[in-house]
Amino acid sequence: MKKIILGLCFCISSLAGFSQKGQQVLGVQFGGMVPTTGMFNEYRPYRPQVSPVAGIAYDVNFTRRVGISVAGLYRYSPEQMGSYSSRIFDDGLGYIHNPYFLKDFSYLEAPVNLALNLDWKETTAFKTYFVLGYTYSRLIHYNVTDSKGKNIPDLIPKHYGLQRDFHYLNAGVEIRHNFKEKYVLAFGPQVRFLINEYSDVGYLGFNLKVGRVL
Numbered sequence: 001m002k003k004i005i006l007g008l009c010f011c012i013s014s015l016a017g018f019s020q021k022g023q024q025v026l027g028v029q030f031g032g033m034v035p036t037t038g039m040f041n042e043y044r045p046y047r048p049q050v051s052p053v054a055g056i057a058y059d060v061n062f063t064r065r066v067g068i069s070v071a072g073l074y075r076y077s078p079e080q081m082g083s084y085s086s087r088i089f090d091d092g093l094g095y096i097h098n099p100y101f102l103k104d105f106s107y108l109e110a111p112v113n114l115a116l117n118l119d120w121k122e123t124t125a126f127k128t129y130f131v132l133g134y135t136y137s138r139l140i141h142y143n144v145t146d147s148k149g150k151n152i153p154d155l156i157p158k159h160y161g162l163q164r165d166f167h168y169l170n171a172g173v174e175i176r177h178n179f180k181e182k183y184v185l186a187f188g189p190q191v192r193f194l195i196n197e198y199s200d201v202g203y204l205g206f207n208l209k210v211g212r213v214l
Contacts, residue, residue, distance in 0.1 A: 026057075067117075068112065075137070105139060125178075137166040170191070184212075
């Protein structure tokens with residue numbers, strides 16, 4: 001019994017030393033995302049384009065291994081796709097993508113990610129983190145034009161339905177590096193999957209963060 005108590009005390013003291021609070025970082029985040037919808041389907045009248053992302057990011061480490069990353073982001077998403085009226089079979093092999101409709105979407109997003117430090121050495125210059133979490137995305141503006149630049153405001157509500165709230169599951173890898181003592185550079189790839197509607201909607205992205213230690 002005495003050995004068990006001593007063992008528990010040793011574990012608690014070890015965890016207490018291991019769970020010292022780490023640094024807090026406030027900075028800016030930039031990046032880009034590409035939707036995977038239709039990317040590998042040559043018969044789908046859809047051309048994904050890069051969606052630039054920018055905003056403010058905050059990272060905090062609860063322990064030397066575990067932390068949380070949150071951000072407030074703006075994402076601009078241009079898309080190009082054919083209309084229903086122009087979907088004509090071409091010898092039964094696919095669609096004729098003409099004319100195109102250009103769709104511009106603007107979103108406000110709030111990602112919350114759990115960050116797990118994968119490096120056991122505290123002195124590692126470039127620390128590798130596995131990040132996993134959730135993103136809430138709100139559509140705040142959209143615009144649709146045809147191939148001649150004519151505005152078509154009712155195309156999306158009439159043919160597609162207008163949805164404004166989206167929920168995503170995030171996963172990725174982030175490399176963090178402290179420089180000049182008070183600053184942190186972080187970068188890495190990320191994948192995102194829509195979880196409140198179509199399961200085949202996803203994004204591939206890359207994030208870059210520059211912040212100052214608080």
